[in-house]
Amino acid sequence: MEAIAQSFTDYYYTTFDTNRSGLGPLYRPTSMLTFEGAQTQGQDAIVEKLSSLPFQTVKHQVSTRDCQPTGDGNSLVVAVTGQLLVDDQQQPLNFSQTFILNPDGAGSYYVFNDLFRLNYG
Amino acid sequence: MEAIAQSFTDYYYTTFDTNRSGLGPLYRPTSMLTFEGAQTQGQDAIVEKLSSLPFQTVKHQVSTRDCQPTGDGNSLVVAVTGQLLVDDQQQPLNFSQTFILNPDGAGSYYVFNDLFRLNYG
Numbered sequence: 001m002e003a004i005a006q007s008f009t010d011y012y013y014t015t016f017d018t019n020r021s022g023l024g025p026l027y028r029p030t031s032m033l034t035f036e037g038a039q040t041q042g043q044d045a046i047v048e049k050l051s052s053l054p055f056q057t058v059k060h061q062v063s064t065r066d067c068q069p070t071g072d073g074n075s076l077v078v079a080v081t082g083q084l085l086v087d088d089q090q091q092p093l094n095f096s097q098t099f100i101l102n103p104d105g106a107g108s109y110y111v112f113n114d115l116f117r118l119n120y121g
Numbered sequence: 122m123e124a125i126a127q128s129f130t131d132y133y134y135t136t137f138d139t140n141r142s143g144l145g146p147l148y149r150p151t152s153m154l155t156f157e158g159a160q161t162q163g164q165d166a167i168v169e170k171l172s173s174l175p176f177q178t179v180k181h182q183v184s185t186r187d188c189q190p191t192g193d194g195n196s197l198v199v200a201v202t203g204q205l206l207v208d209d210q211q212q213p214l215n216f217s218q219t220f221i222l223n224p225d226g227a228g229s230y231y232v233f234n235d236l237f238r239l240n241y242g
Contacts, residue, residue, distance in 0.1 A: 032189045032190075034189060037187060039189075064238050066236045066238065067155075068155060068234045069153075070196070070221060070233065071151070071221070072193050075191070075192065077236065079238065081240050096200070096202055096217035096240060100198060113189045113192075115198065117185050117200065119202050119217060119240045
């Protein structure tokens with residue numbers, strides 16, 4: 001389970017930082033994103049939201065990554081904290097992000113729930 | 122859904138700050154807590170863990186509270202960010218906490234998943 005969480009988050013943030021539109025295959029039409037309180041549903045709308053965030057470059061650094069199985073025994077909840085640096089800002093921002101990964105029926109997982117927040121001090 | 126999340130978090134943090142052992146009824150024998158990376162399972166073990174945290178007083182202040190239904194349509198994921206102040210420290214600490222609330226079959230919810238992290242700047 002930890003290996004899935006690690007592999008997923010490594011792939012997610014690397015893709016986010018290099019090619020945001022490449023995140024599409026991680027979502028499905030039923031997936032939900034709450035980004036800084038703004039709700040979006042569906043793969044296309046989520047990719048559009050992430051692609052339109054107002055920065056050119058971003059670099060995520062994961063600090064902690066916790067995971068647990070959910071009550072149905074099929075899904076994983078992954079809670080991440082870390083820091084991100086956008087464009088040419090010098091001061092990293094703390095963030096926390098929660099994913100619930102559901103099995104895709106083909107041996108892998110997709111993101112059903114995605115909740116992202118910056119953590120201001 | 123937002124009302125459930127608000128009511129739950131209000132109750133949870135008020136109880137945490139005034140009577141930690143009173144959190145027991147919110148958990149079940151199958152519930153899981155990952156607290157600063159340390160994993161605990163079961164109502165009794167979770168209450169023991171929370172009760173033994175090495176501070177006398179704590180005050181949580183919630184900054185953000187996001188929620189979504191999970192893929193099975195029955196549960197809710199609630200992602201909280203906020204600050205907490207322990208004992209006589211002057212400097213609040215940022216925290217993030219993720220709960221998955223499962224229906225208890227009697228019209229209410231219990232905590233199946235609980236993941237807590239402090240967010241260091």
